[in-house]
Amino acid sequence: VQSAGSAEQQAKAAQAEAEAYQSYTELIAPSDGVILAQGAQPGELVGAGFPVFTIQATDGHWARFYMTETSLAGLKNGDRVKLKLIATGQELEGKIQSIAAAPDFAVKKATQTAGETDVRSFGVKVELPQLPEAAAIGMTLQWNGKTEG
Template identity: 30%
Template sequence: MIDKLHTTLSAHRLQVLLALALLAVAIGAYGAWRWSALFGPSEDTSHVVVSGNIEAHESVLSVTQVQAPIVYLPFDEGAYVKRDTVLARLDDSLYRQQTEIDRTDLDIATAQISANESTLAATHNSVVSDQFDLAEKRLDLGRNETLLKSNAVSVQARDLALTAERQSAATLAHDQALVEVASNNIALARANRAAADAKLKLDQVMLSYTVLRAPFDGVIAVREAELGELAGAGVAIFTIDELDHVWLRAYVNEPDIGKVRLHESVDVTTDTYPGKTYRGRVSFISPQAEFTPKTVETHAERVTLVYRIRVDIDNPTHELLPGMPADASIALLAAGK
């Protein structure tokens, strides 16, 4: 009887212990589920996921140094254009006319050089002739001086020969001065031609400013002008985005930055294209820490020190657009490796 009672108590105790064990397991499972629901899954220490926005090289295009109405504007927003494509053209009639005037001035300056060179050549010939004439006049003077000593000629004849020699010397000096003048005129004409050529080139540059070209392959994001509008320096006509190569600006917490490497491969995902992964690489790590940007909601996160990084992403299909939110998964390496 006692043995039977002992057996019954042991079985009851075993059932109680088993029930307590099952209860403990249930409580543990429930606690794990609640922890996961409240705080998320356990942190993966092999990767860090950072969030940011897609950015692209963006240029606001306007004309430079000129002012004229727009007469050609072939593209609308969303158009893809290649580098050097003509995006806009201004009325260039005034600038084209100025270049024609400059060409005429250049031709005149060139002709003036030729005229002065001809003058110089003629003056050189005159100097040579003057030199021969002076030599002859000096011989005549010498003969008359000799003949005067023997009374073969009169004093008047000797004086006439002396006057002729002096006149010939003066003519030679005059023509030699004209050679110098002609040489200076050639130098001046060449300077004028150089100035005219520079003026023509400057106005040709101004003429080229009446044509607005795409600085790179890209997509027109904003068209800010219409045909007939007066375009001028600093007045925006187009905004163009370079979408072939975009980047993600993101921030890494200070404890993890030592485990991120430059040129490291990165997986980038977006909410817009779920399930699709874009390959990128870390192209920049800021050398300076900063506080988390104010766009982060909680105060605790805003006062956390972070480092800005840039992840370059090839975007041949132009799916990734500026401002689009994206996440990047970065494999963490051991610090110092």
């Protein structure tokens, strides 16, 4: 009886382990969206952190601009900015959601000339509350500056 009880405990432990492994096979997206790319095929073994899918979230629209540090003067989170959808020529308004705390890259490297410095670029994320019907993910927006007021 004791031997059978031991075997039952081992079987229950094996089942719990199998259920834990099975829970690792479920992928859950962080938000609703459109799949842009697939990095792995069904049945393929991937490591933790491997990007299986790349999605574009559909719960909010935004654009990222890379602005030189000299262009950032006077801009802050919450500022409203004017944009233009290149494909249609439509004027849009956006709101600065965030400005990177650190530069991403240098857009101009200093040369050997005395007094020159690098000009660095900062990422600026702009929320787009309303997009026209003609706008599609990945279309080009032109930055036209801060709105008045």
